[in-house]
Amino acid sequence: MTDRPAAIDIIHVRKRFSGRVEALRDVALSVPAGEIFGLLGPNGAGKSTLLKILLTIIRPTSCKGVMLGQPIGHKKTLQKVGYLPEHVQFPEYLTGRQVIRYSAGLSGICSKFCKKREEELLGLVGMNEWANRKMRTYSKGMKQRIGLAQALVNDPELVFLDEPTDGVDPQGRKEMRGVLKSLRDQGKTIFVNSHLLGELEMVCDNVAILNQGQVVKQGSMKELTACDSAYTIEFVGELTSELKASLASKSQIKLGEQSLRVERECAADIQVIIDQLRAKQVVIEQITREKQSLEDIFLETVQGTKTGGYRK
Numbered sequence: 001m002t003d004r005p006a007a008i009d010i011i012h013v014r015k016r017f018s019g020r021v022e023a024l025r026d027v028a029l030s031v032p033a034g035e036i037f038g039l040l041g042p043n044g045a046g047k048s049t050l051l052k053i054l055l056t057i058i059r060p061t062s063c064k065g066v067m068l069g070q071p072i073g074h075k076k077t078l079q080k081v082g083y084l085p086e087h088v089q090f091p092e093y094l095t096g097r098q099v100i101r102y103s104a105g106l107s108g109i110c111s112k113f114c115k116k117r118e119e120e121l122l123g124l125v126g127m128n129e130w131a132n133r134k135m136r137t138y139s140k141g142m143k144q145r146i147g148l149a150q151a152l153v154n155d156p157e158l159v160f161l162d163e164p165t166d167g168v169d170p171q172g173r174k175e176m177r178g179v180l181k182s183l184r185d186q187g188k189t190i191f192v193n194s195h196l197l198g199e200l201e202m203v204c205d206n207v208a209i210l211n212q213g214q215v216v217k218q219g220s221m222k223e224l225t226a227c228d229s230a231y232t233i234e235f236v237g238e239l240t241s242e243l244k245a246s247l248a249s250k251s252q253i254k255l256g257e258q259s260l261r262v263e264r265e266c267a268a269d270i271q272v273i274i275d276q277l278r279a280k281q282v283v284i285e286q287i288t289r290e291k292q293s294l295e296d297i298f299l300e301t302v303q304g305t306k307t308g309g310y311r312k
């Protein structure tokens with residue numbers, strides 16, 4: 001986690017539903033302000049329940065902490081918050097533009113500013129062209145885009161997005177990532193719930209993994225994915241048998257056909273290895289840092305399985 005002040009800092013969050021389902025068991029989370037935070041977890045982990053507690057949609061069994069400097073549940077703070085629910089539904093007889101206008105009205109935005117805001121938001125989510133068509137004619141991805149626009153209508157400091165890219169095509173997902181990054185650049189905090197790990201990996205600064213109602217891992221994307229890292233040096237040319245033997249003698253170095261994999265503990269030796277290769281006129285094509293994918297970390301944490309690393 002970074003040293004930024006927390007937009008959300010919570011401890012002892014518990015939720016037991018009446019059917020005795022323990023959806024959250026003593027959750028503690030810290031979400032740095034001005035960053036993109038991803039909450040991931042398998043189905044039923046408790047992600048939506050946590051979001052709904054923060055938004056006061058459901059009552060926690062216990063919850064301590066603050067959101068935007070105020071205790072959780074402080075109603076006025078919610079005026080600075082935006083929310084895109086999972087499976088968002090809007091009246092089918094409204095157009096996309098009308099949905100945004102309606103949300104602006106609910107947020108108390110005066111009609112003078114409403115028109116300008118409407119245009120800005122439609123542009124931001126790429127829906128200008130279809131703004132005057134009715135919701136019933138929209139694809140799932142288009143509905144999600146309008147859902148995102150309505151979540152931003154009050155220019156929130158903190159935005160909660162529950163599965164925002166559900167049903168959105170690859171182009172739309174790319175655009176959505178662009179929107180999230182531009183919101184972060186404006187200093188906003190974005191809290192995304194998702195099980196699309198690849199999506200989160202591309203956009204999040206920090207993540208937490210929730211499993212069976214408990215946070216099982218939390219940290220910056222950089223810290224988490226850097227574990228087990230190694231370097232791969234790709235080269236063109238023949239290694240002399242003497243150099244091969246010298247490299248192979250080190251257990252942290254694995255020699256491939258035209259590549260070398262150097263474990264992280266041996267990273268300080270990389271410069272020496274590069275010098276050795278160059279001295280033998282071996283051309284170095286590229287040096288890449290290997291890291292764990294979010295999927296590896298997720299599977300390792302949640303299921304105790306591992307699928308192997310990938311390069312970046």
Ligand SMILES: Nc1ncnc2c1ncn2[C@@H]1O[C@H](COP(=O)(O)OP(=O)(O)OP(=O)(O)O)[C@@H](O)[C@H]1O
Binds near residue numbers: 017018042045047049
């Ligand atoms: N209103 C409710 N009454 C009883 N149990 C509930 C209620 N809402 C959720 N639950 C249960 O709480 C647990 C957590 O559900 P939640 O919807 O928060 O999970 P999730 O991580 O968001 O899952 P998904 O990824 O499938 O959306 C699940 O076991 C769910 O069945």
